Amino acid sequence: MKPIPLLLMMAVTVWGQTAADAVRLVEGKQTPDRRGMDGFTIEELMEKFRVPGVSVAVIKDFQVHWAKGWGYADAEAKTPVVAETMFQAASMSKPVAALGSLKAVERGLFTLDQDVNTILKTWKVPGNPFVAGRPVTPRGLMSHTSGTGDGFGYPGYEPGTKLPTMVELMEGKPPSNTGPVRLVRPPFDAAQYSGGAVTIQQLALSDAAGKEFAPLMQEWVLGPIGMTNSTYQQPLPPEREKQAARAHNGAGKGSAARWHVYPEMAAAGLWTTATDLAKFLIEVQLTLQGKSGKVVNQRTMQEMVTPVGVGPFAVGFQIGKSGEG
Numbered sequence: 001m002k003p004i005p006l007l008l009m010m011a012v013t014v015w016g017q018t019a020a021d022a023v024r025l026v027e028g029k030q031t032p033d034r035r036g037m038d039g040f041t042i043e044e045l046m047e048k049f050r051v052p053g054v055s056v057a058v059i060k061d062f063q064v065h066w067a068k069g070w071g072y073a074d075a076e077a078k079t080p081v082v083a084e085t086m087f088q089a090a091s092m093s094k095p096v097a098a099l100g101s102l103k104a105v106e107r108g109l110f111t112l113d114q115d116v117n118t119i120l121k122t123w124k125v126p127g128n129p130f131v132a133g134r135p136v137t138p139r140g141l142m143s144h145t146s147g148t149g150d151g152f153g154y155p156g157y158e159p160g161t162k163l164p165t166m167v168e169l170m171e172g173k174p175p176s177n178t179g180p181v182r183l184v185r186p187p188f189d190a191a192q193y194s195g196g197a198v199t200i201q202q203l204a205l206s207d208a209a210g211k212e213f214a215p216l217m218q219e220w221v222l223g224p225i226g227m228t229n230s231t232y233q234q235p236l237p238p239e240r241e242k243q244a245a246r247a248h249n250g251a252g253k254g255s256a257a258r259w260h261v262y263p264e265m266a267a268a269g270l271w272t273t274a275t276d277l278a279k280f281l282i283e284v285q286l287t288l289q290g291k292s293g294k295v296v297n298q299r300t301m302q303e304m305v306t307p308v309g310v311g312p313f314a315v316g317f318q319i320g321k322s323g324e325g
Helices: 019-027 042-049 090-106 138-142 166-171 195-209 213-225 238-243 274-288 298-305
Strands: 009-013 053-060 063-074
Touching: 019 042, 019 053, 019 063, 042 053, 042 063, 053 274, 063 274, 090 138, 090 195, 090 213, 090 274, 090 298, 138 195, 166 195, 195 213, 213 274, 274 298
Parallel strands: 009 053
Antiparallel strands: 053 063
16 A cells, blocks of 8 residues: 555634634634534544644744644654654745746746746757647646646655666656656646646756755755755655554555655655744735745745636635635
8 A cells, every 4th residue: 555644734724812722722623513524623534534743833823822643743753743854845846946937037047937948957848739829838737737647646765775866757768666757638628637747846946946956945945934844855854764654554654665765856756844834924925015025025925826717726725705805
């Protein structure tokens, strides 16, 4: 069985509670029972769904109000989850990575609507009649509207195994464990979730900046925001392993592979904490209000919350709408 995420990792926004009230609100039974599960405490839900560990951070007044862990980061070793426990963030890697590309846009390295083949140097999107007059662009790649049809949720690689190069990933050649990334429709005709598209953008960002993706994200995004317990480095640096949550199976038992390695860093490679994700969300919120600008300015940040017009995605975030709003 493929290792599955250990946890439910959340960054919750609350108003009007003390820290103690907020802890009780999150970990206690909820009323009314709107979803059939609200009558359970966090620990009861963990037992019911065999989730060994949970990490929660609460945002109040644009600050991390409190953070707490429940259960185990490693169920076999009985290592407790603490606020500094790092988890594999899976697809939450994508919006954080998108902010790095928006930083590149502000720096004039490329535009959101530029043909990505004019940005890429180490690989090119193969010629295709779908792109006649309507090229694949960073905006399309980061909003899942580029026309790529892979639908990849990347499975990752066991530590110590040979990793594919970026070109091998794009072409689906060994040792890649996924197929090639190809267009199946014209750009901006429809939305289809695409890990492959985000990986193309990872390569485009690195090519444009002339720097590897992980250190670039550390310099441009993680460091300025203060995400001190986050990294895109793959494999995980040895000095970080003691902080890392182990992968567990559906029965809540530790998997043979302690975690997986993701060369598809922008799509799936972020290691982080609930606290650091909360810091990221706070920076997005404050920048949108014109009260911060640690990474990008207000106008650029607006791209992360403005749907591109096809499907529910903006540049990085999926946008939920209420009614027609």
